[in-house]
Amino acid sequence: MTGSPHVRRPATLASLAAELGVSRTTVSNAYNRPDQLSAPLREKVLEAARRLGYPGPDPVARSLRTRRAGAVGLLLTEALSYAFRDPVATGFLEGLALACEQAGQGLLLVPVSPEHADVAAVHQAGVDGFVVYSVSEDDPHFRAVLERPVPTVVCDQPVGVEGVDRVGVADREGMRALGAHLTALGHRKIGVLCMRLGPQRHDGPADPARQERTSYPVQRERIGGLRDALTDAGVDWAGVPVVERFEHSPEAGASAARELLASHPDVTALACTSDVLAIGALQHAAEAGIAVPERLTVTGFDGVPEAERVGLTTVRQPVRRKGQVAGELLLQRGDRNKPKQVVLPTELVVGSTSGPATQTEKFFSGW
Amino acid sequence: MTGSPHVRRPATLASLAAELGVSRTTVSNAYNRPDQLSAPLREKVLEAARRLGYPGPDPVARSLRTRRAGAVGLLLTEALSYAFRDPVATGFLEGLALACEQAGQGLLLVPVSPEHADVAAVHQAGVDGFVVYSVSEDDPHFRAVLERPVPTVVCDQPVGVEGVDRVGVADREGMRALGAHLTALGHRKIGVLCMRLGPQRHDGPADPARQERTSYPVQRERIGGLRDALTDAGVDWAGVPVVERFEHSPEAGASAARELLASHPDVTALACTSDVLAIGALQHAAEAGIAVPERLTVTGFDGVPEAERVGLTTVRQPVRRKGQVAGELLLQRGDRNKPKQVVLPTELVVGSTSGPATQTEKFFSGW
DNA sequence: GTTTAATTGAAAACCGTTGTCAGTTCACTC
DNA sequence: GAGTGAACTGACAACGGTTTTCAATTAAAC
Numbered sequence: 001m002t003g004s005p006h007v008r009r010p011a012t013l014a015s016l017a018a019e020l021g022v023s024r025t026t027v028s029n030a031y032n033r034p035d036q037l038s039a040p041l042r043e044k045v046l047e048a049a050r051r052l053g054y055p056g057p058d059p060v061a062r063s064l065r066t067r068r069a070g071a072v073g074l075l076l077t078e079a080l081s082y083a084f085r086d087p088v089a090t091g092f093l094e095g096l097a098l099a100c101e102q103a104g105q106g107l108l109l110v111p112v113s114p115e116h117a118d119v120a121a122v123h124q125a126g127v128d129g130f131v132v133y134s135v136s137e138d139d140p141h142f143r144a145v146l147e148r149p150v151p152t153v154v155c156d157q158p159v160g161v162e163g164v165d166r167v168g169v170a171d172r173e174g175m176r177a178l179g180a181h182l183t184a185l186g187h188r189k190i191g192v193l194c195m196r197l198g199p200q201r202h203d204g205p206a207d208p209a210r211q212e213r214t215s216y217p218v219q220r221e222r223i224g225g226l227r228d229a230l231t232d233a234g235v236d237w238a239g240v241p242v243v244e245r246f247e248h249s250p251e252a253g254a255s256a257a258r259e260l261l262a263s264h265p266d267v268t269a270l271a272c273t274s275d276v277l278a279i280g281a282l283q284h285a286a287e288a289g290i291a292v293p294e295r296l297t298v299t300g301f302d303g304v305p306e307a308e309r310v311g312l313t314t315v316r317q318p319v320r321r322k323g324q325v326a327g328e329l330l331l332q333r334g335d336r337n338k339p340k341q342v343v344l345p346t347e348l349v350v351g352s353t354s355g356p357a358t359q360t361e362k363f364f365s366g367w
Numbered sequence: 368m369t370g371s372p373h374v375r376r377p378a379t380l381a382s383l384a385a386e387l388g389v390s391r392t393t394v395s396n397a398y399n400r401p402d403q404l405s406a407p408l409r410e411k412v413l414e415a416a417r418r419l420g421y422p423g424p425d426p427v428a429r430s431l432r433t434r435r436a437g438a439v440g441l442l443l444t445e446a447l448s449y450a451f452r453d454p455v456a457t458g459f460l461e462g463l464a465l466a467c468e469q470a471g472q473g474l475l476l477v478p479v480s481p482e483h484a485d486v487a488a489v490h491q492a493g494v495d496g497f498v499v500y501s502v503s504e505d506d507p508h509f510r511a512v513l514e515r516p517v518p519t520v521v522c523d524q525p526v527g528v529e530g531v532d533r534v535g536v537a538d539r540e541g542m543r544a545l546g547a548h549l550t551a552l553g554h555r556k557i558g559v560l561c562m563r564l565g566p567q568r569h570d571g572p573a574d575p576a577r578q579e580r581t582s583y584p585v586q587r588e589r590i591g592g593l594r595d596a597l598t599d600a601g602v603d604w605a606g607v608p609v610v611e612r613f614e615h616s617p618e619a620g621a622s623a624a625r626e627l628l629a630s631h632p633d634v635t636a637l638a639c640t641s642d643v644l645a646i647g648a649l650q651h652a653a654e655a656g657i658a659v660p661e662r663l664t665v666t667g668f669d670g671v672p673e674a675e676r677v678g679l680t681t682v683r684q685p686v687r688r689k690g691q692v693a694g695e696l697l698l699q700r701g702d703r704n705k706p707k708q709v710v711l712p713t714e715l716v717v718g719s720t721s722g723p724a725t726q727t728e729k730f731f732s733g734w
Numbered sequence: 735g736t737t738t739a740a741t742t743g744a745a746a747a748c749c750g751t752t753g754t755c756a757g758t759t760c761a762c763t764c
Numbered sequence: 765g766a767g768t769g770a771a772c773t774g775a776c777a778a779c780g781g782t783t784t785t786c787a788a789t790t791a792a793a794c
Binding site: 022023024025026029036037038041061063064065066067 | 770771772773774775778779780781
């Protein structure tokens with residue numbers, strides 16, 4: 001009748017030791033180094049702990065003493081909830097969680113709202129290391145992370161800071177392969193739908209200057225890869241319309257597709273820098289009665305599950321693996337001959353949403 | 368040239384104070400209570416901190432002293448990565464993350480693999496409270512959570528433990544409404560696809576005894592709701608085939624649908640206890656050339672985004688809101704007149720995958 | 735020019751562990 | 765009966781802060 005475990009915390013390691021008439025060391029050992037004391041004594045300690053409602057050594061105090069928090073921090077600048085809405089982010093998180101799970105480490109989602117630049121949360125986080133995902137390079141939170149004396153891995157971003165590892169994928173090469181696929185199919189009039197290029201809201205056409213200026217390396221690489229491929233095929237990039245969307249959702253993809261097709265009705269292929277946008281584009285095409293791929297080719301990037309379900313032509317990146325590698329990179333610290341930078345391959349996946357441009361023309365002539 | 372911030376941790380609050388010739392209190396105040404010291408002095412302290420690479424007070428030490436960790440722990444018994452694969456779980460997490468974000472709390476995913484029953488992780492977690500999601504009642508991790516002297520909120524589970532709050536949804540009522548919808552459409556031959564009912568792998572028919580015995584309250588309620596509705600309409604539940612799947616994925620749904628339709632070809636409606644299973648069932652129907660809803664009605668439960676996209680008839684539960692409420696329940700502790708139990712409403716969403724049974728007969732007779 | 739009040743800073747206690755290390759007890763072995 | 769090793773103790777120093785109490789300094793008031 002000493003009370004439920006949820007009233008207060010009366011018991012500490014010391015009080016338990018006193019109760020039992022043993023030293024604190026012994027109690028501590030009962031939990032942490034069972035080989036240091038006899039089994040019966042250990043059982044006695046544990047039994048007394050149960051009886052007194054002692055939940056075991058306080059994790060925070062233990063962390064302080066051992067200098068290990070047992071958790072990895074994850075920093076995203078997008079609203080935290082975004083992490084769960086975007087299929088690429090969830091894939092990444094899944095992999096990261098997997099790696100953490102295997103290492104017995106927790107995964108702490110650091111609460112940072114993109115608006116109020118309250119860096120405090122980063123300082124408050126009791127973690128052994130950070131993974132930084134989808135953050136622009138000049139982000140104050142990111143800088144706060146770098147100030148913390150713990151190892152850090154950044155994802156999808158060239159990083160020059162010493163002691164910071166990196167994992168990314170072959171964005172440019174993947175998009176280049178996709179571009180080659182498109183030109184091989186005979187497409188010359190190609191439109192591009194891309195994600196946010198800057199921190200400020202901007203929805204609409206993005207000219208080459210803006211494309212170059214972007215603070216999002218992933219977008220730069222993907223657009224750049226496409227540009228390489230098209231240029232190889234003799235297409236003048238300056239004439240390629242690029243429509244940008246700030247939000248990353250199917251709805252945004254649909255509206256971007258509408259916008260682009262309205263201003264450039266002669267486009268035979270829509271290359272999107274993400275599957276989510278592409279799925280939106282497909283949605284728009286379906287609603288507008290535009291046959292895919294007969295009249296319009298649509299491609300994505302990422303290889304999310306839903307894209308696979310709808311047969312989208314896309315570039316698959318190993319999102320989950322990327323998360324896993326990020327975790328491993330972080331947790332295998334100390335491994336002297338560990339790579340500091342990992343770039344994972346991407347793979348062109350030809351689905352049923354891309355077809356020959358000639359077919360499109362046939363379609364037109366048949367009209 | 369004292370070194371980058373990533374070499375070691377030379378600077379502590381004490382060393383900084385010594386360097387400056389002030390007391391530790393002052394340095395601490397500079398960070399935590401700016402009103403307790405003059406602005407110039409504070410600036411001097413902060414400047415010295417920058418110079419010496421002092422990243423601010425150590426979060427763990429601070430937590431120890433203040434008895435607040437600044438984070439909420441999330442316990443799932445499914446492999447951690449499952450949390451990111453299942454759309455319902457991600458929705459819940461999104462809401463929970465939102466609540467945490469607003470309260471400036473971190474969200475710690477506690478690493479528990481379902482297999483090795485290593486409760487240690489629960490004890491290691493430096494958190495101010497726990498949210499327990501999708502865990503069977505007799506789970507050792509769950510019990511470990513209850514031992515911790517911190518507030519706890521469980522989700523979707525009747526809980527008798529004092530001091531533990533609960534959030535859930537009207538599973539039974541929702542499914543009952545769906546059942547009424549089905550019987551109103553004239554369906555009498557109904558098959559059920561349900562999720563895991565026990566901790567052991569089991570794929571195949573689940574008789575009423577097994578349905579009752581399940582350690583997953585959600586499944587019990589949903590199946591029970593359907594049973595109520597069908598019984599109301601005079602359908603003998605004993606004759607209703609229920610097929611269970613251990614895995615929760617579209618593939619599992621597809622195979623379950625195949626199994627059920629093979630053994631009960633006269634079924635006119637397939638009621639699934641989750642959208643994910645229903646999406647799988649739809650997939651199977653499409654592959655097998657079974658017209659939906661003309662020849663077969665398919666329904667789900669949850670109201671996930673993809674279900675909406677495909678027009679699935681389902682019961683929508685406010686998953687995100689549920690997560691948010693869980694967070695609020697936990698974080699608003701101390702609010703004396705706060706509810707201890709929250710049950711959120713569900714809503715029947717009639718889509719394009721359910722149709723009258725008469726239509727089905729017409730379809731048959733037209734053959 | 736005191737007295738009084740407001741500011742500011744220092745000292746010390748405390749948070750709950752872990753780890754180390756010398757030392758004691760005790761049962762066994764040879 | 766000395767030697768050996770296992771089991772356990774006790775003291776103490778971290779770990780890096782926060783917070784309360786109180787003294788000292790300064791500014792304001794009379």
